[in-house]
Amino acid sequence: EAQVTQNPRYLITVTGKKLTVTCSQNMNHEYMSWYRQDPGLGLRQIYYSMNVEVTDKGDVPEGYKVSRKEKRNFPLILESPSPNQTSLYFCASSLYNGQGLGNTEAFFGQGTRLTVV
């Protein structure tokens, strides 16, 4: 079954304690991205990756890091989480068909609800 898997689904942590949210896809997609969802703001892109070792900032990258060492994995790292990073996070992947991403849908993970106290 084609899917994007995020872990953990729920996480409560304390300010300043480093954490990693994992994301893995089994569709051999080149493009992966992270979003955060906040009430009234929809989903905003944090970081994205066009392929292995190629990453770039999205709209709200401050306080986050990513890596793309393997095509299937795209972890999100919070080096020193703060309460304003409490949010619902989604990982997504898309196929890059050589003509651009536009005509392909994004497949989303189940979401990770993070609370930083």
Next chain:
Amino acid sequence: AQKVTQAQTEISVVEKEDVTLDCVYETRDTTYYLFWYKQPPSGELVFLIRRNSFDEQNEISGRYSWNFQKSTSSFNFTITASQVVDSAVYFCALRGRAYGNKLVFGAGTILRVKS
């Protein structure tokens, strides 16, 4: 800039009523793609439809229909004969090549269908 506006924050209807969710977008791309996603109470994002900027044909899928009008930069979503299971947050999104193919979301519309 690329922007999606869903002006309706929340809509409440009674079962079997028809409901239209509005989506207005802004982009300087000539080639772009529009999407609708559903987020039920369980939280996952469910893909509903994709439409490219060259295809203004309306689409119907069961009780769902979409009306794309480039002249008004709108991509509205109608649910006919709504059901309680339609209760969810619905997101409209835009992707354009001039903006690195980033998927830009609207703020979402909460739809509550009461029995």
